[in-house]
Amino acid sequence: MNEGLILALLLSTASAATPLMLAALGELVTERSGVLNLGVEGMMLVGAVAAFATMSHSGSPLLAFGVAMLSGCALSLLFGVLTLHLMTNQVATGLALTLFGVGLAAFVGQPYVGGVVKGVEPFLFGLDPVTLLAFVLCGSLWWFLNRSRAGLLLRAVGEKPAVADAIGYPVRRIRYLAVLFGGAMAGLGGAFLSLVNTPMWVEGMTAGRGWIALALVVFATWRPERVLLGAWLFGGMTVLQFHAQALGLAIPSEFLSMLPYLATIAVLVLICRNPRTILLNQPLSLGKSYHPDR
Amino acid sequence: MNAPPPVARLSLRGISKRYPSVIANDAIDLDIAPGEIHAVLGENGAGKSTLMKIIYGVTRPDAGEIVWEGRKVAISSPSMARELGIGMVFQHFSLFETLTVAENIALSIDRPQAGLHDEIRAVSTRYGLPLDPARLVHSLSVGERQRVEIVRCLLQKPRLLIMDEPTSVLTPQAVQQLFATLRRLAGEGCSILYISHKLDEIRELCERATVLRGGRVSGEADPRLESNDSLARMMIGGELPACSLAPQAAGELRLALDGLSLASDDPFGTALHNVSLAVHGGEIVGIAGISGNGQQELLAALSGEKKLARADGLLLRGVAAGKLGPGARRALGLGLGFVPEERLGRGAVPEMSLADNALLTGATRAGLLKGPWIQRGKVREFAREVIARFKVKTPDEDALAQSLSGGNLQKFIIGREVMLAPEVMVVAQPTWGVDVGAAMLIRNALIEMRNRGVAVLVISEELDELFMICDRIAVLADGRLSPAIATAHASVELIGRWMSGDFSEKDSHVPA
């Protein structure tokens, strides 16, 4: 293989990894606050369609990414109101958010099926700005969680909300912020798919990436630096799938397409095999509602 | 003692708080002077904890006023309470296990961590509460965690310190150290609100006492001038009931653990080391010790919720039962009855009726099934019997478990297990959070079982209780079990020393 091919492989891996990384980092922050949002897939889809629609009307990528983040936020706000204020079951509400997001995206996106927009151009070392942003985000989150006081507070709220409340911290407000951040990142990840990866809108185009992002958070044992590793692993797998046929491997394309899903399962088995790994790393209050009864 | 200064540190006037099913506080008045150690005394459910949460700004009162150093205040949050100079040490600690001591403290005192380590060391040495700021909280013992809570309060130089049942996590010797610290603090002018239901402690430590009963103030006194009986009358409105244990020869070996070592499923739990135990028919064996020393793990191993590596690690009536699950251990041949310490969610399903909860463990032993089908009529009948025999206060057997008070639900659960006529009965914290009347009924039920020849094992934090109902007592400390000593030969000092992990028998040599 020549250097050019290696570089091309690396670049395509990066762009396959970026949407996963963004969504997983967002979900990681949400989960660190003790909230499990299974609606990532729905938020990504809505982000994707919002970005594509904005782009085809305005032609401004900046605006498109912004609108995608806002629509991700809007969906996660809905999730927040239900789970944090109305104390609904987080698993059921997250599922509902995904089902709703899939429906909403299909509904809004109907007129845009088959449309084309101009993709976002690379800007540094052949990388686009959002991919670079994902790296910066990963580093900043590491610092935020391990070194900053606000990060300490986030971890505390995710471990024992009742105690954080008793000490006097606004548990609900902190959780809202974490949920909104998760929504914005999922929206951005979705926008990346419809603007950078494949500049077009197809119904259900996330193809389970939101769920893979959820699995990545578990794989990363809730640490941002490991999300980077996981996302690149999966990015590499996707690229392999595209290049396998070019390399002359006689495997039906359907089986190659199964790879990321099977790999997700394999990775989960690997990390969950020892239950202590999860118990020691998972935010203690993950998925549990907290209602301050005053 | 000096004459009380004109301005009280804190005055409560007519504080009331209502919850959907209960009035927790009803027009409560209370005054505490600077430097005073003031007891708030009452049995479980009297409203002590609610009152403290109101003072600390965790809960808001429905009515009444709070006057702090002569100024009327509305304490809307714990951080506001801290700003005023109020600190609180919670009964169930408000600490984050996965954070370090310093991180925990930094979170509550609104100060950066820089320099905090030195401050923590300074304060903890000064008050005799040694602590390592860099350690993770989950690696600390329960007593050490309490120190973290106290040091956290002291760093803010409080003028009122609230201690909620602080001694339940301490050995008798450590209680004395705590009292010394508290007296020193009071000497420096800090007022202390000391919440407890233990009469001896209050008479030893406190200068004044406000007694609560059923959410109201039922009396005020100088506890140093009162007797246990006179305080108890104020607390429960009658004499402290007693129960008696007639001497009786123990029967055959019913339950035996042989050198059990077991890792905990809980990453923050305590592993068991080489635990051996023998309980015979017709005796009650008590296991003392502070929660968190392996009680959870021992209970799970006995009940079958956690299976053992060796089948013969546990013998039930001579049968190797270590690899059996809870259902098999409960079955006719082995006859294990078991009452866990968590009532809602483990001993009973909160959102199910009492009838369904009777079915939970009674299905086969009480003959409530016919093939794969449930016989609803028999289930109801069985539930009604439990309710009647154990005086469970409930409208009927259709009431949900969660609608019962703690004491009533405990009577139901213990009643259910007793009615299944077990050969071996294991009970954890039988009277934890239960009012005095229900506690006596429960203790007498256990004694009656023992008199009928059942082997009874009681795990409890309450030393008084164990001394009252046990034939023999052992101590669980850091996952190790002491020898079991005849209660008649045990002293509080000896058990206290055993609780700190020193199992030598300096002042007694009775074979276990």
Add this chain to the structure above:
Amino acid sequence: MFQLETRPVPSASMRLLSPLIAALLMLASGFVLFTLLGQPALKAFYVFFVQPLTTLYGVGEWLLKATPLLLCALGLLIAYRANVWNIGAEGQLVMGAIAGGGVALAFPDVSGSWLLPAMLLAGVAGGMAWAALPALLRTRFHTNEILVSLMLVYVAALGLRFLVNGPWRDPEGFNFPQSRMFHEAAILPLLHPEMRVTLAGVLALVLVGLIWLFLSKSWLGFRLTVAGQAPAAARYAGFGEKRNVWIAMLISGGFAGLAGVAEVAGPLGQLQPSVSPGYGFAAIIVAFVGRLNPLGALLASLLMSLLYLGGETAQMELGLPAAITGLFQGLLLFYLLAADLFIHYRVRRSVRAPVAVLKEATR
């Protein structure tokens, strides 16, 4: 100010009312949505919710689409009661279709009456096998069944695509990615010549009764419910957790597999790249809106089926995007979850009542 207050005991009447409230709120949202889309709301309403049922054929379609929804939901409600989150019913449905369809394709010349039962059994087995994977991984390796069962949906869909593109493609099908049409003996009988609903609809109704019996009268059903409501109590009582997971997964997988084979042996009559418009996912909503109760699921499946039909009619008659169905379905679940709040909480005015009043109130 209003405040939420925990009810001492969950409200039984709210438990029944909240699905109705949710359905009404969804209809209200529909009204707003139609207006926003520039449609005369009343007419759109008629087209969406009434017109599909004005013909016998339409009623048949209604029951036809309700059948797979009901079948999947019957299994899922047992799993959810046991707190086992199988969200991969769509994948199990596809595997049921593949297994049952495989039997039909393997015996093209058989006209015996055993063929259909064999196909149905194969479908059930296929769904069970696909659900057994997440059960195995959860009980052996503690993996989360939500993620695993969902990943397997994609794998199953790709597997079906591979089969109809490759080995099972109809040689006389002009290269379309689909199997041969099944022969007569491999097709479920119709209930009425003018309707497309098959015998599977009756089967689903019978199963509603069986599941109701199972949940309300059987010891096993009781144990699954305990495991879902209070896992620690289930452990304490000795209801093995692994066994519960296996039972919940296998039952829900089997039902989904049955739904899958009933689709290919019914209205489709062959294997196609897609055998379901997301019945397995919509059934999650059916199970919840039906209060995890078999009779409730029956009603909910009829409502959800109507949404599918309404979406199609609205597309033809009004030119509205058919995707509006998914939107309605999602909204329905959201409203239900929100309305459920009042089962456990009630609204209280947070005024500071005078103590005298308090004393009065409690006497």
